[in-house]
Every structure is written in C-alpha cells, then in structure tokens.
Amino acid sequence: MSAHDAIEHALRIYDDEAEGYYPRLAKLVSVASESQNPDRLSDLQDYLESHIQPAFERLGYECRLYANPYEGCGPVLLASRIEDPSLPTLFGYGHGDVILGMEGQWEEGRDPWTLTFDGERVYGRGTADNKGQHLAHMIALEAVLETQGRLGFNSKFVIETGEENGSKGLREILMENREDFASDAMFASDGPRANIAQPNISLGNRGCCNFNLVAHFREGGHHSGNWGGLLRS
Numbered sequence: 001m002s003a004h005d006a007i008e009h010a011l012r013i014y015d016d017e018a019e020g021y022y023p024r025l026a027k028l029v030s031v032a033s034e035s036q037n038p039d040r041l042s043d044l045q046d047y048l049e050s051h052i053q054p055a056f057e058r059l060g061y062e063c064r065l066y067a068n069p070y071e072g073c074g075p076v077l078l079a080s081r082i083e084d085p086s087l088p089t090l091f092g093y094g095h096g097d098v099i100l101g102m103e104g105q106w107e108e109g110r111d112p113w114t115l116t117f118d119g120e121r122v123y124g125r126g127t128a129d130n131k132g133q134h135l136a137h138m139i140a141l142e143a144v145l146e147t148q149g150r151l152g153f154n155s156k157f158v159i160e161t162g163e164e165n166g167s168k169g170l171r172e173i174l175m176e177n178r179e180d181f182a183s184d185a186m187f188a189s190d191g192p193r194a195n196i197a198q199p200n201i202s203l204g205n206r207g208c209c210n211f212n213l214v215a216h217f218r219e220g221g222h223h224s225g226n227w228g229g230l231l232r233s
Contacts, residue, residue, distance in 0.1 A: 021135065024135055034164075048065060073161075076169070079155075079156065091156045093160075094188070112124065
C-alpha cells in the first residue's frame with residue numbers, strides 16, 4: 001500500500017460518523033476524570049479500565065495497571081506491543097485526567113462532559129488536554145495496523161491519571177518498574193502552541209543549561225500550565 005493510500009485509510013477512520021474520531025472522543029470526554037477532585041478517584045480508574053485498556057487490547061497490546069503509591073491518586077496504565085525484541089521501541093505518553101469541569105460556568109450553557117461543536121471548534125473538557133491527543137495517536141496506530149498488519153517497531157504507551165495534579169506517584173512507578181517502561185525514543189502531544197492554528201512539532205533539544213532555582217510553592221493541587229504560578233510538579 002502506498003503512503004497516499006495509507007493516509008486516505010487513516011482519514012476514513014477519522015471521519016467515520018459511527019466509530020470515528022469524534023464519536024470515540026465524545027465517550028472519553030463523558031468521563032469526568034478530574035484528578036483535582038478527590039471524589040472522582042473511581043472515574044480515573046474507570047477511564048483506564050473501561051475505555052483506554054480495551055482500546056489498546058483490540059490493537060494487540062498487553063496492558064498493565066499500576067496502583068499509585070500515593071493515597072487518593074489515580075493509577076497508571078502501560079500498554080505494550082512487542083513485535084520483535086530486536087526492533088527499536090517507541091514510547092508514547094498521554095494523560096486521561098482533566099482539570100475541574102467547572103459545571104455551570106461554560107458559555108452558552110455548554111456541559112464540560114458533553115462534546116459540542118461550533119463551526120470548526122470542538123468543546124468538552126479534555127478535548128485539547130489531553131484526551132484528544134492520545135486518542136489521535138491511538139487511531140494512527142490503528143490505521144497502520146489495518147493497512148500493514150504490523151507496526152514495524154515495538155510500541156509502549158503510558159496513560160497516567162494525575163498530570164493535572166502534579167503527576168504524583170508517576171516517578172515512583174517508573175523508577176520501580178524501569179524494565180517495563182524501557183524504550184529507545186519517546187513522543188508526546190502535551191505542550192504549548194506558538195499559534196492556535198498551527199501545531200508545534202519539537203524534535204528534541206540542542207544542548208542544555210544547568211542552574212539552581214529556589215521557589216516558594218503555592219499550596220494544594222493546581223494545574224501546572226503556562227499560567228499556573230509557582231507549583232511543585
């Protein structure tokens with residue numbers, strides 16, 4: 001199959017009105033996976049167990065859930081598809097948790113847990129951070145498998161459920177299970193854009209700069225974004 005045919009196949013999956021990108025995204029958005037809300041711990045578990053794990057297993061991945069060592073924090077899912085130990089392993093990252101839904105405060109009466117459209121804009125908590133992104137990656141993997149029958153590389157994908165609340169426990173899980181997560185390269189779609197209409201693609205960093213920084217943190221759990229202030233994350 002040519003590259004053009006593969007792209008056309010991916011677009012057909014994306015545009016499928018019954019099982020394409022937006023119907024699947026609507027199901028993910030409907031899960032109120034607020035990591036800053038202690039009452040939503042079961043929703044974090046449900047997001048991985050009922051939605052993400054089955055989707056990866058349908059693509060031939062083996063999945064494992066890691067309990068969080070911090071009380072009240074959600075689990076981490078690792079999905080692995082090893083086609084040949086001699087092949088390089090590509091590691092993907094995403095997070096299934098979202099910031100607080102802020103029900104009743106959206107414009108035009110929108111519900112944070114219901115996917116809605118306004119022209120080319122899509123609304124719903126998690127559409128831009130980060131459910132929309134890791135779903136796009138999963139559909140891309142699906143398209144490759146359906147057209148080629150194999151990826152041609154080993155694939156590992158981690159979905160955590162605490163990024164919006166400091167990623168508590170993620171480091172400990174990774175350090176205690178290094179072999180499980182070991183990979184040759186990593187990709188992630190979870191960063192800023194210079195222009196809302198033009199995605200950024202960063203291929204790496206050229207060099208580094210070391211310095212000491214002393215910061216006085218805000219208390220509590222907050223979203224560690226571009227405008228979050230000084231946070232421990």
